[in-house]
Amino acid sequence: MTVRSAGNRSSVPIDWPRIESFVGYGRADAPVVFIGPEEHLDSVEGLSDELRLRSTYDRYMDRRNALASSPSEDLLGKFVRTWKPMNDLMLRRGSGAKPTYEKRREYQIEALGTQTGDALLTELLPYPSPDRYGWVYGTISRFLHRTEYEDALTSSRVEMLKKILASHRRELVVCYSKHDWCTFERLFPGARWGDVGSHLRVATYGSTRVLLTTHFSRGFQSESSLDTLATVALGEWPARPTEA
Helix, strand or coil, X not given: CXXXXXXXXXXXXXXXXXXXXXXXXXXXXXXXEEEECXXXXXXXXXXXXXXXXXXXXXXXXXXXXHHHCCHHHHHHCCCCCCHHHHHHHHHHHHHXXXXXXHHHHHHHHHCCCCCCCCXXXXXCCCCCECCCCCCCCCCCCCCCCHHHHHHHHHHHHHHHHHHHHHCXXXXXXXXXXXXXXXXXXXXXXXXCCEEECCCEEEEEECCEEEEEECCCCCCCCCHHHHHHHHHHHHCCCCCCCEEC
């Protein structure tokens, strides 16, 4: 998920607890859940205004409404690499047919992460950041370094996400970021995992199919990789997955 800086909202105080408890975009009871590492911030310019905007968010937001309230509105129809596999997978789930580029774009605009759609988009960590290793919050948050932030919030976010996943029946959960596979596995205690190549790890958790994948922005961009993702997510397990 990608966000950009919002317009000036200097009269709104930054509500850190609200930002840290934000769940994501879509329905609370969505049958399909996508979990990423954290939202990507395009630019640090205007970061304080972006945080003030997020301080007005409900725990669950309609992605269209959230983008329409900031300069990120142009992302509704813009090609976003992270969203491409989501659009593709949701369309195949609905029809079984391989979607065209136009169908994926239409789904992204009209349905992805909306409160009338079937997908919930959430993140392991709550602060949008330009990259995984930099830290732009040292002078404005209570965390001087990224390591402090991750140490303080990862466990509470894992517990929050476990409760959210268990609160409704989930058909499919896809966690994307190989760097975080060990943390994602904590969301599904006791699950038995099987590796499908080096880019996919799969489990059945109760009645839920769970996938761990490489980050969508770097993987699952080719048509053949999208075919593989859909087969593993929506079809049968490979005959002999390698046990993790």
